[in-house]
Structure formats: structure tokens, C-alpha cells
Amino acid sequence: MSIFKARVQEFENTLAKDEIDLKALRQLCSNGVPDVNSLRPLCWKLLLGYLGPKKESWSSTLAKKRSLYRHFIEDLVLPPGLKENGDKDILCDHPLNEGPDSAWNTFFNDNEFLLQIDKDVRRLCPDISFFQQPTEYPCDIVVNSKGERRLHQRVVPSVLKSANVERKGLGVTKINLINKRSEETYKAMDEGQEAHWEVVQRILFLYAKLNPGQGYVQGMNEIVGPIYYVMASDPDPEYREHAEADCFYCFTALMAEIRDFFIKTLDDSEGGIKNMMKRLSEMLKERDLEVYERLKAQELYPQYYSFRWISLILSQEFPLPDVVRIWDSVLADEKRFDFLLYICCAMILIQRDQILQNDFACNVKLLQNYPPLDINIVLTKAASLR
Amino acid sequence: MAKKTYDLLFKLLLIGDSGVGKTCILFRFSDDAFTSTFISTIGIDFKIKTVELRGKKIKLQIWDTAGQERFHTITTSYYRGAMGIMLVYDITNEKSFENIVKWLRNIDEHANEDVEKMILGNKCDMTDKRVVSKERGEAIAREHGIRFKETSAKSNINIESAFCELAEAILDKTAGRESAENPERVVIDRRNNEKAPAYKSCCS
Numbered sequence: 125m126s127i128f129k130a131r132v133q134e135f136e137n138t139l140a141k142d143e144i145d146l147k148a149l150r151q152l153c154s155n156g157v158p159d160v161n162s163l164r165p166l167c168w169k170l171l172l173g174y175l176g177p178k179k180e181s182w183s184s185t186l187a188k189k190r191s192l193y194r195h196f197i198e199d200l201v202l203p204p205g206l207k208e209n210g211d212k213d214i215l216c217d218h219p220l221n222e223g224p225d226s227a228w229n230t231f232f233n234d235n236e237f238l239l240q241i242d243k244d245v246r247r248l249c250p251d252i253s254f255f256q257q258p259t260e261y262p263c264d265i266v267v268n269s270k271g272e273r274r275l276h277q278r279v280v281p282s283v284l285k286s287a288n289v290e291r292k293g294l295g296v297t298k299i300n301l302i303n304k305r306s307e308e309t310y311k312a313m314d315e316g317q318e319a320h321w322e323v324v325q326r327i328l329f330l331y332a333k334l335n336p337g338q339g340y341v342q343g344m345n346e347i348v349g350p351i352y353y354v355m356a357s358d359p360d361p362e363y364r365e366h367a368e369a370d371c372f373y374c375f376t377a378l379m380a381e382i383r384d385f386f387i388k389t390l391d392d393s394e395g396g397i398k399n400m401m402k403r404l405s406e407m408l409k410e411r412d413l414e415v416y417e418r419l420k421a422q423e424l425y426p427q428y429y430s431f432r433w434i435s436l437i438l439s440q441e442f443p444l445p446d447v448v449r450i451w452d453s454v455l456a457d458e459k460r461f462d463f464l465l466y467i468c469c470a471m472i473l474i475q476r477d478q479i480l481q482n483d484f485a486c487n488v489k490l491l492q493n494y495p496p497l498d499i500n501i502v503l504t505k506a507a508s509l510r
Numbered sequence: 511m512a513k514k515t516y517d518l519l520f521k522l523l524l525i526g527d528s529g530v531g532k533t534c535i536l537f538r539f540s541d542d543a544f545t546s547t548f549i550s551t552i553g554i555d556f557k558i559k560t561v562e563l564r565g566k567k568i569k570l571q572i573w574d575t576a577g578q579e580r581f582h583t584i585t586t587s588y589y590r591g592a593m594g595i596m597l598v599y600d601i602t603n604e605k606s607f608e609n610i611v612k613w614l615r616n617i618d619e620h621a622n623e624d625v626e627k628m629i630l631g632n633k634c635d636m637t638d639k640r641v642v643s644k645e646r647g648e649a650i651a652r653e654h655g656i657r658f659k660e661t662s663a664k665s666n667i668n669i670e671s672a673f674c675e676l677a678e679a680i681l682d683k684t685a686g687r688e689s690a691e692n693p694e695r696v697v698i699d700r701r702n703n704e705k706a707p708a709y710k711s712c713c714s
Contacts, residue, residue, distance in 0.1 A: 240578065243529040244550050342528065342578045343552045388580050431553035431584060440549060485571065488556045 132158050135167075144170060144177040153456035156449050156500075164452070165358040168351070169370065171455040172377040186366070193330075193369035197263060200333050201326060202231075203272035231278075237332050237340045239279045244345040245325045246310035252444060254353060255321040256310055261365045262318040263326070275325050276312060324352055327372050331379070338379075341386040346439040348375045350447050381460065385435040400434045400465065401426040407469045411509065415476050422484040429491035433468050434461075441471075446499040453503055463506065470505035516560055516569035520680050521591050522673070525613055526598035527606040528577030531632040534663035535598065536574045539673050544664050551576045553584055563678055570677060582616070589620035594676045598630045601647075601660065602639040607631075610650060626679045628657040630672060635662040 135158065138148050149170060157164040169175045174189075175182050219228045248255050266273045313319050327348055332340040351374050356367040363370070379386075384395035391398045405426045409416040432440055437454060439447050450467065457463040471494060472479070479487055524532040533548045533555065540557040555574040560567055573592070575585040589595070597613050599606040610629060617627065631647040634640075644660055651658030657675060661668040 240528060247549050250545075250549065341580045342550050342576060345550070346552070386580065388583055391583055427584060427587075428554060428556070436552060440552065485556075485558045489558075492556055 128158065131155075132160055132163070135163050136161075139163075139166065142179050144179065146170065146177055150456045150458065154453050157452045162358050162360045162363055164448070165355050165363060165370075167452075168354060168374060168455060172374045174370065174373045174377055186370075189373055190366050190369040193372055196330050196334070197265060197326070200330055201266060201273050201275065202227075203269065234329075234333065235278050238275055238329055240342065241325055241328045241332070241340050241345070242276050242279050244342055245321045245328065248321060248324065248345050248349050249353075249444060255324065255349075256319055258313055258317045259320050259323055259356065259367075261367070262313075262316070263323070263368065266326070267313075267316050267318050270315065274312065274318075274322070275329055276322065320352070320356060323356075323368050324348055327352070327368060327375065330372065331376065335379075338383055338387060343436050344379070344386065346436045347378065347382070350439055350444065350451055351375050351378070353444060354448060378455075382435075382437070397431060397435055398427075400461070401430050404430050404434070404465050404468050407465060407509075408472055411469060412473055412476060415472060415479055418480055419487065422487060424484055424487055424491075428488055430468055432492075433471075434464065437464060438467065441494045442499060443496075449499050450503065453506075463510075466506040466509045467502060469509060470502050473509075474502060474505060516567045518566055518681070518684065519569045519571060520593050520677055522570055522572045522594040522596065522676065523588055523592040524572065524574050524596045524598060525585070525616070526577060526596075526630075527600070527603070527609050530577065530598045530600040530603065530606050531663050532574055532577070532596075532598050535596070535630070535632060535661065535669060536572055538663040538666060538669045540572070542666075544666070553581060554588060559673075561674060561677060563674065563681055566681070568677055568681070570673065572673075586616065586620040589617065589625075590622065592621055592625055593680050594626040594628070595621060596628055596630055596672070596676065597656075598632050599642070599647075600633050601631045601642045601644075602633055602636050604641050607642045607646070607650075614654060624683065626676055626683070627654075628659065628672060628676050630668075631658070631660040633662060633664070634660040634667060635665040 131152075135152055138145060138152060149167065153167050153171060157167050166175075170177070175185060219232075221228055245255075271277045310319070310321055312322065324345065328340055328344060331344070331348075332338070348371065352367065352371045355371045355374070356364060358364045358367065384390045384393060385397045385400070387396075390396040393399065405416070408419075438450055441447075442450065454460050454464055454467070472491070474497070475490060475495075478490055482490060524536060526532055528550065533551055534544060536555075536557050537548070538544055540559045551574055553576055557572050557574065558569060559572070560569045562568070573588050575581065575588070595617055597610060597617070599610055601607075614627075617625065629647065629651045631642060631644065634644075647660065648658055657679070659668045659672045659675075661672055663669060
């Protein structure tokens with residue numbers, strides 16, 4: 125049996141048990157989940173605690189959560205002017221009603237963060253076409269609502285059509301319609317269809333609605349992206365059909381651990397981003413004083429590169445397949461974000477010769493546009509640092 | 511081989527609401543290319559371009575920032591070192607224009623007093639979606655005594671001239687001081703893989 129087949133077999137054996145041994149599963153996943161069957165989407169669901177270790181609980185958990193998610197869509201992704209309990213109070217409520225109970229008021233407030241989500245999901249993973257493709261399983265109540273429940277419809281600026289009227293000679297009138305641009309790639313789909321980015325938009329919108337203290341912060345799109353990609357590429361059509369709901373809960377579970385990175389007022393707290401950057405800096409100082417001193421002398425502060433590295437769990441630094449591989453290891457780790465810091469530290473150490481030679485500008489470039497390399501080298505190095 | 515790659519170093523900063531095209535403007539200027547598919551900027555990004563102005567090689571170190579409010583604590587820490595700030599809005603987005611006032615206040619709070627500023631109304635190629643007239647842009651710039659240009663990163667309108675004008679304004683300011691100073695930074699580029707600096711003269 126090949127080594128690969130043997131690894132797949134090990135996963136399958138571990139996942140076949142009535143009660144999954146999470147410790148054993150973590151161990152296996154930390155070396156990467158093989159890209160076959162439904163292994164990765166299933167392992168991530170387990171690692172993130174969306175599914176419990178007892179297999180018999182899975183079907184009821186999934187049914188319950190998916191039905192709840194459906195209710196979220198029904199209740200919160202609403203056409204304009206419709207109350208969250210479904211009432212339409214036409215007599216008292218109207219678009220200019222600024223009262224706190226006004227459904228219109230909620231609608232306009234929601235549109236503020238929706239606009240930001242819209243901008244960001246339309247630039248998610250532009251180097252692959254996945255998010256621009258239609259999903260096989262569009263959400264029926266949304267795509268058959270004549271556009272009313274389509275979130276991005278709410279934030280499309282209305283534009284008055286204009287035309288140039290030209291009169292030539294004896295009253296011959298020529299109307300030149302101004303051409304509409306057509307090159308938009310993240311375009312909305314026709315009635316009955318929707319693209320993956322539209323689904324991601326809905327997930328982020330619901331997350332922001334249900335977590336009003338946090339709302340939507342740029343970068344969350346980069347966190348939900350890899351999870352959705354993994355869930356929506358599940359070879360098992362039954363799972364794939366519910367990728368949206370499953371992704372929502374996995375994303376929510378992951379956000380529960382990293383939400384401090386996204387809250388400005390927590391920047392200085394223990395779990396906040398500044399402290400994480402400081403820890404990375406101290407780790408580097410301990411492991412390689414020369415590199416540390418070099419960066420310090422160049423006034424190349426950790427926030428120039430590691431702010432993004434840490435807050436997005438490296439999702440913008442590598443191509444998607446590599447990101448997914450990194451996340452296998454990070455999610456499998458019991459001290460996830462400690463391991464993330466080891467990975468970041470390894471990334472710097474691997475470039476040490478360059479860093480020691482380069483000037484400030486080249487070093488910022490190097491760290492902000494990390495050169496492509498075999499991701500296993502980084503992960504092996506990271507593991508050796510512990 | 512040691513070579514002096516520039517005479518002066520200017521640090522510039524791009525700020526403005528999310529999605530107004532800051533990254534595209536910078537990409538057009540540094541790489542002379544356009545793509546509408548940029549990932550959103552998280553935190554701060556960085557590009558370098560060398561230009562020649564009045565016989566001086568000027569290295570522009572340009573910082574591109576994230577637009578969303580959440581990142582302000584991170585991004586405002588860069589204001590202090592900036593010698594020039596480009597404040598960008600989108601002519602097809604009313605809100606981004608209204609927020610110019612907010613961004614100006616931010617500059618007052620965090621940047622050096624003598625920082626050179628310029629307001630850019632970007633996406634001026636999108637005439638059919640325009641909601642902010644050029645006159646309004648000019649008016650707000652006049653009101654605050656700031657330079658103003660309408661730009662299009664996509665159609666390459668006014669991008670290079672905007673950066674060069676800003677650089678020139680900084681040069682004017684430093685001219686008095688600079689005679690006493692020697693260009694103190696010498697760069698040893700052993701890798702030699704940095705793109706050859708564009709020594710073409712701009713703003714002709």
C-alpha cells in the first residue's frame with residue numbers, strides 16, 4: 125500500500141469509530157488532511173466543534189443547525205420594509221420613519237455594513253474563479269424572490285440612464301446610448317441562480333446581524349473564504365448542498381476564538397492583535413537575535429507585515445490550496461494561535477539570509493509579498509521551533 | 511556593487527474610504543497596470559517608485575492603508591512619518607466624498623503640521639455613474655487650501671501627475687533645508703533584483 129493510501133486509511137479508521145478520538149484526529153490532521161473523499165470538510169467540522177465526537181449525534185445536530193440557519197435567512201434576509209417578525213406595518217411605517225422600531229430604519233442601518241461586505245466579497249480570492257461561479261445549490265427563497273431578498277440588490281446605487289442627443293442638419297436626431305460596462309466578473313446571477321460570492325455575502329451578513337457587538341470587519345471575508353471553499357467543494361453532494369449553513373457555524377466557531385483580532389477596542393488586550401504581534405516579535409528575538417536586531421535597526425515594525433499574517437490566519441499570504449493546508453495544521457493544534465505564531469516566526473527565519481542583506485524597502489516587500497515556496501518547509505520549520 | 515539609488519526619500523500615504531481605489535491608484539503608479547480585482551487591503555501595504563524631479567532622483571516610499579474604521583489605530587500611527595498624504599474619494603460614491611472631512615480631521619490629529627496634502631476624486635472614467643461633480647471636489651479642496659485632481663487608475667488619468675505634483679510640493683519645502691544635508695542614505699543592493707528605477711522625467 126502506498127504511503128498516501130495508508131494515510132487515507134488511517135483517517136478513515138479514525139473517523140469510522142462511533143466515538144471519534146479527537147486527540148488521534150488532531151494528530152493526523154496536523155500533518156495535513158488528504159484531499160480525498162469528504163475527509164477535510166468533515167475533519168474541520170470536528171476540529172471546530174461543529175460536530176461532536178459522538179457519531180450518533182451528527183445527523184440530529186446537522187438537521188437542527190441547518191433548519192435554524194434556514195430560519196435566520198427567512199427572518200433576517202428581508203425585502204425592504206418588512207419587519208423581522210414578518211409583519212408589514214404599512215400604515216405606521218415608511219422609509220422616512222426614524223423610530224427605533226421602524227423596519228425601514230433597521231433596513232437602512234443594515235445597508236451600511238452590507239455595503240462594506242459587498243465591496244469585500246466581490247474581491248475575494250480573485251486569482252481563482254471559484255467564487256464567481258454559480259453554486260449548484262442556490263438558496264431557493266432568495267433566488268426566487270424577484271431580487272427582493274438578494275442582499276447586493278440593496279446596495280446597488282441607482283443610476284439614472286443618460287443619453288446624448290445629437291441633432292444633425294435638418295432635424296435628424298440621433299440618440300447615443302451610453303454603453304454600460306460589461307466586464308464585471310463578480311456579477312450577480314439571473315433569477316433562480318446565485319454565485320458563490322453571493323452565498324458568502326449572506327453568511328457574513330447574517331453573522332453581523334447576529335453579532336451586533338462585532339458587526340462586519342474587513343478581513344472576515346478572508347476567514348470565511350477558505351472554510352466556504354472547503355465545505356462547498358465537498359465531494360459528497362448531501363454535504364455540499366448544506367455548505368452554506370455548515371460554513372456559517374464553522375465560521376462562527378472560529379470567530380469565537382479570534383474575534384478579539386477584529387475589535388479595535390481590544391487591540392491592547394491579552395487576546396488582541398497587538399499582543400499577538402508582540403509575542404511574535406519576542407519569539408523572533410529569542411530564536412534569532414541577528415534577524416530581530418536587523419529588522420529593528422531598519423525600523424521595520426512587526427505591524428507592517430504580521431498584522432495581516434495573524435489577523436487573517438495567513439489567508440492572504442499564500443495560494444488557496446496552501447492556505448487550506450496551513451489551516452489543517454492550525455485547526456488541529458490544541459493551542460491554535462500559538463502554533464500560528466510559530467508558523468509566522470518560521471516564515472521570517474526561512475528568509476533570514478535575504479533579510480540580513482536587504483535594505484528596508486526590499487525587506488518590507490519580501491515580508492508583505494511572501495515568496496512562493498513549498499508550504500511543508502514552513503510547517504516543518506514551525507513544528508521544530510516548539 | 512554599491513550604488514546610490516536616490517538623492518531624496520519621500521514618504522507618502524494613501525488614505526480614504528474602503529473601495530475608493532487606493533490600491534489601484536498605487537498599482538497604476540508603481541507598475542503602470544490596472545486590475546479591478548484587488549483583494550481588500552488589511553492593515554498597511556507598501557510600494558516604492560523612484561522618479562526624477564529637477565534633476566534629483568527621488569525615491570517615493572508609498573504606504574497604502576486599509577479604509578475601514580477598524581484599522582485606524584493601526585494606520586494612524588503611520589501619519590506621523592508621512593511627508594505627503596493623498597486623500598482619495600470615489601466620484602461614484604457620495605459617502606466617500608462626505609467622509610473627506612473626517613479624513614482631513616484625522617490628518618490634523620495625527621500627521622505633521624506641514625504635511626503636503628492632495629485630494630483625489632478617483633474613478634473619473636465612470637461618467638455614467640458619477641454622483642459627485644468635479645466642482646464639488648474643487649470646492650472642498652479650495653476651502654481647505656489643498657491641491658485637487660480627478661483621477662482614473664483604470665484609464666490612467668492624472669495618476670502620475672498627481673504623485674509628481676505632490677512630490678514637487680514636498681521638494682519645494684525641503685529645498686531650503688536640503689542644501690545643508692547630504693543625502694545620508696546609501697543603498698547596497700546586492701540582490702540587484704529590484705526593478706530598475708524609472709528615471710524618466712515626469713510632470714513634463
